[in-house]
Amino acid sequence: MHAARAESAEDTVPGLSAGPVALAWLTQFLVGTDLFVVAPLLPRIAASFGVSTAASGLLVTAFSIAYVVASPFAGWLSDRRDRATVLVVALVLFSAANAGTALAPGFGLLLVARVVAGVAAAGTGPTVYALVSTRARPGARAQVLAVVGSGLLTALWVGAPAGSLLGRYVGWRSAFVILAAGTFLLALPHAFVWRARPVPAAAAAPDAPRGAGRPGTGAAVSAVAVTALWAFSVYSLYTFLAVALHADGRATAVTWLLVVYGIGAVVGGQVGGRFADRSDAVRVTRSALALTAVLEAVVALVFPVTWALACALGLFALAAYAFFPAQQRHLVDLFPERATAMLSWNNSALFVGLSLAGAVGGQIVHALDYPALLYAGAAVAVPACLVARGRPRRSRERP
Structure with a gap:
């Protein structure tokens, strides 16, 4: 019914x-x-x-x-x-x-x-x-x-x-x-x-599952923390990619590799949005985070070989950016009465992760090398995958 x-x-x-x-x-x-x-x-x-x-x-x-x-x-x-x-x-x-x-x-x-x-x-x-x-x-x-x-x-x-x-x-x-x-x-x-x-009322406030509890501040903080971790993982790779390629003597490859990355990101967003509407949004975010971790490690492994790097970058961007629309849908569904506030906190978390990627990533690249930063970014995506969760439920369902 x-x-x-x-x-x-x-x-x-x-x-x-x-x-x-x-x-x-x-x-x-x-x-x-x-x-x-x-x-x-x-x-x-x-x-x-x-x-x-x-x-x-x-x-x-x-x-x-x-x-x-x-x-x-x-x-x-x-x-x-x-x-x-x-x-x-x-x-x-x-x-x-x-x-x-x-x-x-x-x-x-x-x-x-x-x-x-x-x-x-x-x-x-x-x-x-x-x-x-x-x-x-x-x-x-x-x-x-x-x-x-x-x-x-x-x-x-x-x-x-x-x-x-x-x-x-x-x-x-x-x-x-x-x-x-x-x-x-x-x-x-x-x-x-x-x-x-x-x-439309049906669009503004989707029905919660029977027995679902109203998420509180802890759930909100946990949800946007996932975005901060995701942003660190993704933008640690992106921010220093051009710098690493220049240092490696492959400056001429920067432009077309960034285009490959950008196209992968756009396609990934569309794929993530479609799957989030047809499946559970949290399942999509967790799958995207898991693939992000794996593919970021792959990018580190194949970094010296340009053609392999291009393939890995395209796949990485596709998996990584499938996360974001699914995460946004999850937040709107979870907090329909304060959707804009949650999306604002989500964007702030993105900027926090991006800023940390620039600050910490620069130190890692200077002390070690670019592939080492990618392994660190992949490692950060793992706890993000574990923290991502769906709507909290009451311990007992009311009759």
Whole structure:
């Protein structure tokens, strides 16, 4: 009876059309491009303001810290206010921050602009994910999240290189002018698209299994800790890949290997989303983490052989990025009443893991070598697989 009722409810949920999904994808692409484009532009920015490249790295750090700190508050606010309004305000603020980045007369004001951009980005990504996940049909929630999330992944290997080329030929400031204009133009359609239809009840609050207990703070912390461990494992490999290839005399292979990685990541996200909707989301996250650990060790083993490295990188990215949409679906299903807050904490955990990968990974590579870092990343994915778990259950089911 319950299954039949759930199936009937899902059939009546209208879901999302291609327009809102495309709009959400484009938003993630532009925000992701802003996030990833700063690193390749740092030498030009440093030269413009007469600061060292190391000092210019504070721009990335300032953005990341602002994002991690502001994201939980932005999620809390979004769950208590109209999500569309929060998203529009965040996009306008993000546009203003990018305009400030482009027009900054000094390095101090540039640093302030990047802090504001980090705060604004904290209000865009999780809110977009929450809007699409709560309006998607329950049986397609993870697939929609994967499609929207692929905008961020596409920015990694398309948007950032394009911005870097733009900075080389017409100046780094022009890249941020374009990003400012793009995000400002997106704010208007977002203001109307998400008000066109109320959130379907069946999509916003999926039924919990009979006997399921309400997850508390411990379950929330455990859930997002898995993301931090996953991020450390994945980005320890990615962050130092180009550096290791340059040191090994294979600089010419960097670009196409990153393209292989990026394509694998996009495909992995789609596969993970599809399986999470057709199976148990936690089972998908645990399988992805287990494969991530194994394949990261394989990448370490075949690193000296370029063609084998390309194959291993593609498979690694496919397995690793299958985790993220499944994890997002798991969080929305587990905490439907505070979906944006949980997705915000999840994104903060991602940045924490990414930052630790950069800090700790650099020390490991310096003291040992790049393959040693990959073995460490693989080892971190193992406890993440063990910590990942589903909905807690009551010890006794009420009659």
